[in-house]
Amino acid sequence: xxxxxxxxxxxxxxxxxxxxxxxxxxxxxxxxxxxxxxxxxxxxxxxxxxxxxxxxxxxxxxxxxxxxxxxxxxxxxxxxxxxxxxxxxxxxxxxxxxxxxxxxxxxxxxxxxxxxxxxxxxxxxxxxxxxxxxxxxxxxxxxxxxxxxxxxxxxxxxxxxxxxxxxxxxxxxxxxxxxxxxxxxxxxxxxxxxxxxxxxxxxxxxxxxxxxxxxxxxxxxxxxxxxxxxxxxxxxxxxxxxxxxxxxxxxxxxxxxxxxxxxxxxxxxxxxxxxxxxxxxxxxxxxxxxxxxxxxxxxxxxxxxxxxxxxxxxxxxxxxxxxxxxxxxxxxxxxxxxxxxxxxxxxxxxxxxxxxxxxxxxxxxxxxxxxxxxxxxxxxxxxxxxxxxxxxxxxxxxxxxxxxxxxxxxxxxxxxxxxxxxxxxxxxxx
Amino acid sequence: xxxxxxxxxxxxxxxxxxxxxxxxxxxxxxxxxxxxxxxxxxxxxxxxxxxxxxxxxxxxxxxxxxxxxxxxxxxxxxxxxxxxxxxxxxxxxxxxxxxxxxxxxxxxxxxxxxxxxxxxxxxxxxxxxxxxxxxxxxxxxxxxxxxxxxxxxxxxxxxxxxxxxxxxxxxxxxxxxxxxxxxxxxxxxxxxxxxxxxxxxxxxxxxxxxxxxxxxxxxxxxxxxxxxxxxxxxxxxxxxxxx
Numbered sequence: 001x002x003x004x005x006x007x008x009x010x011x012x013x014x015x016x017x018x019x020x021x022x023x024x025x026x027x028x029x030x031x032x033x034x035x036x037x038x039x040x041x042x043x044x045x046x047x048x049x050x051x052x053x054x055x056x057x058x059x060x061x062x063x064x065x066x067x068x069x070x071x072x073x074x075x076x077x078x079x080x081x082x083x084x085x086x087x088x089x090x091x092x093x094x095x096x097x098x099x100x101x102x103x104x105x106x107x108x109x110x111x112x113x114x115x116x117x118x119x120x121x122x123x124x125x126x127x128x129x130x131x132x133x134x135x136x137x138x139x140x141x142x143x144x145x146x147x148x149x150x151x152x153x154x155x156x157x158x159x160x161x162x163x164x165x166x167x168x169x170x171x172x173x174x175x176x177x178x179x180x181x182x183x184x185x186x187x188x189x190x191x192x193x194x195x196x197x198x199x200x201x202x203x204x205x206x207x208x209x210x211x212x213x214x215x216x217x218x219x220x221x222x223x224x225x226x227x228x229x230x231x232x233x234x235x236x237x238x239x240x241x242x243x244x245x246x247x248x249x250x251x252x253x254x255x256x257x258x259x260x261x262x263x264x265x266x267x268x269x270x271x272x273x274x275x276x277x278x279x280x281x282x283x284x285x286x287x288x289x290x291x292x293x294x295x296x297x298x299x300x301x302x303x304x305x306x307x308x309x310x311x312x313x314x315x316x317x318x319x320x321x322x323x324x325x326x327x328x329x330x331x332x333x334x335x336x337x338x339x340x341x342x343x344x345x346x347x348x349x350x351x352x353x354x355x356x357x358x359x360x361x362x363x364x365x366x367x368x369x370x371x372x373x374x375x376x377x378x379x380x381x382x383x384x385x386x387x388x389x390x391x392x393x394x395x396x397x398x399x400x401x402x403x404x405x406x407x408x409x410x411x412x413x414x415x416x417x418x419x420x421x422x423x424x425x426x427x428x429x430x
Numbered sequence: 431x432x433x434x435x436x437x438x439x440x441x442x443x444x445x446x447x448x449x450x451x452x453x454x455x456x457x458x459x460x461x462x463x464x465x466x467x468x469x470x471x472x473x474x475x476x477x478x479x480x481x482x483x484x485x486x487x488x489x490x491x492x493x494x495x496x497x498x499x500x501x502x503x504x505x506x507x508x509x510x511x512x513x514x515x516x517x518x519x520x521x522x523x524x525x526x527x528x529x530x531x532x533x534x535x536x537x538x539x540x541x542x543x544x545x546x547x548x549x550x551x552x553x554x555x556x557x558x559x560x561x562x563x564x565x566x567x568x569x570x571x572x573x574x575x576x577x578x579x580x581x582x583x584x585x586x587x588x589x590x591x592x593x594x595x596x597x598x599x600x601x602x603x604x605x606x607x608x609x610x611x612x613x614x615x616x617x618x619x620x621x622x623x624x625x626x627x628x629x630x631x632x633x634x635x636x637x638x639x640x641x642x643x644x645x646x647x648x649x650x651x652x653x654x655x656x657x658x659x660x661x662x663x664x665x666x667x668x669x670x671x672x673x
């Protein structure tokens with residue numbers, strides 16, 4: 001069956017082969033010679049789950065919980081389950097996953113393939129929660145992988161290039177404290193936001209306004225979350241399955257005129273907001289319940305940038321960013337900062353510092369700005385998240401990942417025919 | 431409530447099983463893939479603490495005697511029978527070999543009829559029995575793209591109507607749904623109609639237990655589409671190639 005695919009950033013649109021699997025025999029009988037790639041919810045900003053003349057295998061119907069061991073704090077589930085669904089189940093058992101992605105609709109397989117990071121757990125990535133994996137490859141069959149094995153390492157954060165993730169055994173964290181208090185504080189500029197996050201012991205994030213004069217530029221709100229010890233307002237939390245992130249509107253509501261107005265309104269709203277208690281999952285799923293925000297980008301898509309600012313080069317980066325903003329005048333509805341501190345490895349995003357996430361409506365000006373920003377990041381050796389960057393190319397990946405050729409070699413040793421490919425992997429030359 | 435689900439390994443079967451497990455039904459699942467059934471049984475017992483048993487049986491090699499024996503031995507007499515089997519061939523417009531034709535008629539018509547026939551005593555003796563079948567909007571007017579499938583489903587519709595008459599003086603209720611496009615493996619990309627959510631359809635089927643629902647459309651708005659579709663005059667209808 002042919003299907004029209006569009007990435008979240010709108011940059012990649014193709015008609016390609018698609019197979020919605022609902023039984024094991026469908027997956028296990030995939031034997032045509034076309035390259036393959038597994039597809040979850042399709043929420044990656046880039047073309048990580050489809051590509052030209054690549055068959056996308058939709059595994060969302062593989063959403064079963066196979067076992068749950070409260071004593072060992074583990075859960076074994078299929079790769080197509082959404083994180084929201086799994087969290088809902090774990091919540092009933094007073095547990096949660098150690099690392100939660102920004103949106104509950106992400107599938108578990110997608111989180112493993114992209115080694116998702118979370119807002120509330122700076123010291124962990126998805127890799128740290130995984131006990132074992134089952135991966136299917138048409139030539140090599142079903143393989144069970146344990147930590148320490150090379151293929152396990154290649155699969156996590158491996159962009160789905162080692163096979164279809166069928167099952168995952170995960171660590172869970174028992175918790176009875178679901179209520180977290182959010183306190184907002186205005187910050188003057190990016191540097192203030194950066195250091196507030198670095199010094200904060202509790203989970204924290206800040207958002208900034210990247211426009212205006214020198215005095216106004218970089219203003220924002222710093223939010224810190226601390227556990228209250230209470231159960232928290234569980235009742236308000238119902239929107240785990242928020243769908244339709246992608247809008248069909250032909251225009252974006254984020255224009256150079258409207259964006260500063262919207263941000264200014266948000267700034268004052270947040271500045272004078274009283275501390276509020278929210279549910280932990282609501283805090284972790286930062287992008288849930290933001291349907292209007294996502295839809296405001298329209299059909300043209302949202303360009304995404306995600307990179308890690310380290311303390312050693314933060315000053316230089318912020319200066320370069322300011323110059324680029326002055327030169328290109330991009331529209332940036334979101335500039336979000338949050339703490340991160342994990343070990344990088346292979347194609348995995350990591351390091352110690354503050355993650356900067358930018359969202360821009362897709363247009364030529366913003367694309368040029370983003371390309372320049374990626375160039376700057378490469379000059380400063382700033383780690384970039386391969387799965388979360390719209391404009392990243394092979395040349396950038398080679399500069400940023402010293403083991404790039406080794407990974408490519410390891411992949412070709414494991415999978416000689418390179419059955420698993422995606423638009424993203426082709427673009428990165430993997 | 432003891433419920434037997436035929437075609438439980440399919441997307442819809444799985445969701446219906448979840449909806450019923452949520453309502454504390456004891457389930458006996460029948461499907462063509464043991465791996466899926468095992469995973470589903472585990473899922474239902476982990477999520478809902480449901481009592482679930484299963485047996486692998488392909489509708490093509492159906493042995494109703496063996497099925498009944500297994501069900502009665504492991505499970506006892508059933509209250510509800512849900513026949514959720516269905517199989518749609520990609521290209522019925524082209525020449526179809528006899529093997530494929532037999533498969534289509536077996537899965538879509540013969541198997542449900544044989545199974546219901548075998549369990550008819552269980553259903554009539556139950557104090558709150560239900561017999562559920564699935565039809566299709568494709569069966570509402572004969573058309574070139576689903577000749578065999580449509581005929582089978584139309585035949586099944588007739589069978590369920592007769593069954594309803596047969597059960598009229600018993601406590602067993604009959605539900606037959608005409609399904610529109612649902613988000614399953616067989617639903618194709620359609621420019622005009624968005625496939626309905628499987629969860630929504632499954633919930634409707636589960637909620638319908640205990641009620642007499644013959645030829646209800648799922649989702650309900652399909653009845654208007656089919657109404658106008660049936661009214662199309664022949665000189666227009668014969669020109670339609672896709673619908």
